[in-house]
Amino acid sequence: AQTVTQSQPEMSVQEAETVTLSCTYDTSESDYYLFWYKQPPSRQMILVIRQEAYKQQNATENRFSVNFQKAAKSFSLKISDSQLGDAAMYFCAYRRNSGGYQKVTFGIGTKLQVIP
Amino acid sequence: DAGITQSPRHKVTETGTPVTLRCHQTENHRYMYWYRQDPGHGLRLIHYSYGVKDTDKGEVSDGYSVSRSKTEDFLLTLESATSSQTSVYFCAIRTTGTYSYEQYFGPGTRLTVT
Numbered sequence: 001a002q003t004v005t006q007s008q009p010e011m012s013v014q015e016a017e018t019v020t021l022s023c024t025y026d027t028s029e030s031d032y033y034l035f036w037y038k039q040p041p042s043r044q045m046i047l048v049i050r051q052e053a054y055k056q057q058n059a060t061e062n063r064f065s066v067n068f069q070k071a072a073k074s075f076s077l078k079i080s081d082s083q084l085g086d087a088a089m090y091f092c093a094y095r096r097n098s099g100g101y102q103k104v105t106f107g108i109g110t111k112l113q114v115i116p
Numbered sequence: 117d118a119g120i121t122q123s124p125r126h127k128v129t130e131t132g133t134p135v136t137l138r139c140h141q142t143e144n145h146r147y148m149y150w151y152r153q154d155p156g157h158g159l160r161l162i163h164y165s166y167g168v169k170d171t172d173k174g175e176v177s178d179g180y181s182v183s184r185s186k187t188e189d190f191l192l193t194l195e196s197a198t199s200s201q202t203s204v205y206f207c208a209i210r211t212t213g214t215y216s217y218e219q220y221f222g223p224g225t226r227l228t229v230t
Contacts, residue, residue, distance in 0.1 A: 004158075033217060043204065044221070045208075047220065103161065103174075103175075107158055
């Protein structure tokens with residue numbers, strides 16, 4: 001069974017600085033997707049970034065980028081130039097790439113605090 | 117915004133009462149999901165649907181049932197609510213197209229069972 005591990009329950013970062021959130025996963029599959037979701041205090045789950053396992057290039061979305069290490073099964077999220085609005089829970093998620101229904105497995109989340 | 121709404125947004129109910137949560141989507145997505153979110157557990161899948169009247173169980177389905185009589189609506193029912201079902205419930209849809217197989221979430225429903 002696939003598992004997703006986020007080993008940092010809480011992190012903090014100074015405004016304008018860079019922070020990296022860790023995620024590791026366990027799978028025997030070679031073709032899959034990885035995601036980072038952000039959940040601000042409003043509770044809305046927001047998709048931040050996606051990574052397709054067959055792509056070696058790390059995904060980037062504005063100030064958000066990932067470090068995808070397939071062999072190590074590691075998928076960390078880097079937030080550059082942190083802003084107060086980045087304060088939220090961040091969830092890492094895994095999904096096998098296959099037709100039909102495929103379960104999405106979520107980590108337990110990392111709470112990010114941004115210090116002014 | 118994937119056009120997903122949930123109702124109610126907040127509900128307090130008593131143990132033993134039935135509760136129905138509604139998820140409504142406007143973009144004709146085939147796949148819909150119900151999750152619950154609890155501290156220390158992330159999101160866990162309760163039930164999902166892959167079409168009208170086609171549903172299946174997730175990993176934490178005990179005590180829950182679902183129905184989908186129309187593409188746009190996916191209902192989650194707690195037949196007899198218990199305190200262990202106090203949680204935040206999220207509905208999600210799965211997209212197709214360029215970034216297929218991504219899930220987008222509704223705003224959530226906070227349910228408290230007293």
